[in-house]
Amino acid sequence: MRFDDLNLHPKLLANVAAEGYELATPIQAGAIPHVLAGRDVLGCAQTGTGKTAAFALPLIHRLVSDRNPASDPNAKPKNNHADTRARALVLAPTRELATQIADGFKTYAKGSGLRGVTIYGGVNQNPQVNTLRRGVDVVIATPGRLMDLMNQGHVDLSGIRALVLDEADRMLDMGFIHDIRKIVAQVPKERQTLLFSATLPASIMDLAHRLLTDPATVKIEAATPTVDRVQQFVHFVERSGKADLLAGLIESEGMFRTIVFTRTKHGADKLVKQLKQRGVASEAIHGNKSQNARQRALDNFRRDKVPVLVATDVAARGIDVDHVTHVVNFDLTHEPETYVHRIGRTARAGAEGVAISFCGPDEVAWLRDIERLIEQDLKTVGDVPAWTRRPGKGAPRPGQRPSSGRRQRGTPAKPQGGDPKPRKKHRKGKRSANAAQSNPAGNHGGDRANHGPNARPRKRRRKPRNA
Ligand code: AMP
Numbered sequence: 001m002r003f004d005d006l007n008l009h010p011k012l013l014a015n016v017a018a019e020g021y022e023l024a025t026p027i028q029a030g031a032i033p034h035v036l037a038g039r040d041v042l043g044c045a046q047t048g049t050g051k052t053a054a055f056a057l058p059l060i061h062r063l064v065s066d067r068n069p070a071s072d073p074n075a076k077p078k079n080n081h082a083d084t085r086a087r088a089l090v091l092a093p094t095r096e097l098a099t100q101i102a103d104g105f106k107t108y109a110k111g112s113g114l115r116g117v118t119i120y121g122g123v124n125q126n127p128q129v130n131t132l133r134r135g136v137d138v139v140i141a142t143p144g145r146l147m148d149l150m151n152q153g154h155v156d157l158s159g160i161r162a163l164v165l166d167e168a169d170r171m172l173d174m175g176f177i178h179d180i181r182k183i184v185a186q187v188p189k190e191r192q193t194l195l196f197s198a199t200l201p202a203s204i205m206d207l208a209h210r211l212l213t214d215p216a217t218v219k220i221e222a223a224t225p226t227v228d229r230v231q232q233f234v235h236f237v238e239r240s241g242k243a244d245l246l247a248g249l250i251e252s253e254g255m256f257r258t259i260v261f262t263r264t265k266h267g268a269d270k271l272v273k274q275l276k277q278r279g280v281a282s283e284a285i286h287g288n289k290s291q292n293a294r295q296r297a298l299d300n301f302r303r304d305k306v307p308v309l310v311a312t313d314v315a316a317r318g319i320d321v322d323h324v325t326h327v328v329n330f331d332l333t334h335e336p337e338t339y340v341h342r343i344g345r346t347a348r349a350g351a352e353g354v355a356i357s358f359c360g361p362d363e364v365a366w367l368r369d370i371e372r373l374i375e376q377d378l379k380t381v382g383d384v385p386a387w388t389r390r391p392g393k394g395a396p397r398p399g400q401r402p403s404s405g406r407r408q409r410g411t412p413a414k415p416q417g418g419d420p421k422p423r424k425k426h427r428k429g430k431r432s433a434n435a436a437q438s439n440p441a442g443n444h445g446g447d448r449a450n451h452g453p454n455a456r457p458r459k460r461r462r463k464p465r466n467a
Contacts, residue, residue: 001023001024002022002023006024006028009061012057012060012061015108016108025054026049027220028050031054034216035059035194039192039216041194042195042217043218043220044196044220051196052100052104055196059164060114063137064112066087085158086132086136086155087159087162088163089141091143091164091183092142093167093173094120094142095122095142098119099118114137114138117136121144125149128149132154139155143183147179159188163184164194165207168197168207177207180207184211227340227374230327230343230344230352230354231353232357233357233378233381234359234367235381236387237358237359239360246275246358256304256307258309258326260311260328261313261333271284272284275310284297285312287312313338327355328355329355329356332359332370334369337373340373357378361387
């Protein structure tokens with residue numbers, strides 16, 4: 001579904017377009033109309049599905065409309081309204097998620113004049129208190145610090161009209177239920193409540209029953225079924241060898257309709273140049289490109305004028321291209337869910353697809369996180385260098401990604417006590433050796449390797465038409 005069809009303010013649509021979003025994700029298409037209509041929503045979706053925008057966009061729309069009911073929605077609202085109480089409260093389990101949500105609000109609400117504060121523990125409270133004193137429209141908070149500030153009399157929740165609980169299952173896992181109850185008791189009963197959770201165990205359904213009134217339920221299927229239809233390979237390769245390896249594979253496998261993911265915008269531009277030097281045509285899409293340039297690149301890719309699209313994660317989300325045969329993770333991602341999204345670009349509508357990941361020495365720990373999430377090992381192609389057996393190297397620092405090893409497929413929740421989950425020990429060495437054996441076609445990184453669903457060499461060779 002296109003954002004234009006969702007009846008959001010033109011200003012919001014412009015902000016969304018500036019982010020490069022083309023299509024609403026399923027959770028957005030499902031939730032936004034209900035939130036706009038003022039209904040309570042129970043949303044079942046994981047991080048990475050676009051759920052922040054699913055609640056932020058319609059809430060911002062309502063906040064702006066409520067404040068200036070008679071005015072042009074595109075006009076900049078005045079900040080001198082009499083009621084300075086916060087009107088929306090978003091609760092999130094961790095500081096990271098709260099910050100991420102706040103970034104989303106900032107992006108989507110640009111130019112609206114809405115003011116917000118992000119409240120979380122582990123830092124000096126004074127800046128947060130000062131911002132609260134100046135008056136805010138939206139409070140985004142972790143429950144613990146919010147309770148602290150409430151107990152000190154710094155927070156007035158009597159004006160809250162919209163309450164969001166994000167990653168509610170994690171908040172319960174982390175033991176926030178009592179804080180949540182106390183906080184909700186301070187919020188007016190006349191309100192709209194949105195509850196998002198990756199899973200819907202009995203404890204969440206019980207909470208939903210107590211907090212929500214006649215909610216619309218929006219469930220997004222877990223991404224894993226797609227993963228099962230994608231042939232997934234990994235090449236262990238030093239960073240300096242990645243461009244050659246990619247160009248070699250594109251040529252030898254006759255790869256087209258291939259999306260290559262890089263971590264950064266700069267990395268995407270650089271790769272386009274490197275591929276060009278090696279005779280492979282490609283175009284990049286990322287946030288620094290104008291809307292026109294992005295559209296042109298997409299059109300060229302869709303029409304097979306360019307066989308390779310180099311993309312950053314943010315730019316690639318919401319882009320709808322059928323029949324993508326290969327996804328290449330030129331850079332691995334530290335977010336396993338993002339890996340699932342990336343490879344979900346292929347294997348659409350029941351088709352099979354191929355995902356090839358390049359893993360450098362500093363990315364091994366991320367690879368293991370991905371394998372843990374998808375509950376399978378990627379097939380190794382080529383050598384398994386010694387550095388793969390030092391999984392500590394390059395591992396995200398504890399606390400950098402407390403949600404890694406996210407529960408999947410209904411595995412039971414374990415209490416976390418607010419701390420990041422301990423990492424499981426890796427099955428050192430053995431796994432990689434087995435994986436290498438299970439892929440006898442694989443030879444050395446940089447050389448030709450098979451990546452077809454049947455692991456046969458592809459005969460098809462197609463010269464880029466605009467090379
Ligand atoms: P979330 O699940 O809210 O954490 O969103 C994950 C990422 O997807 C964020 O980086 C968003 O900027 C991006 N995103 C959200 N909605 C869309 C969309 N409709 N199209 C493209 N990217 C999106």
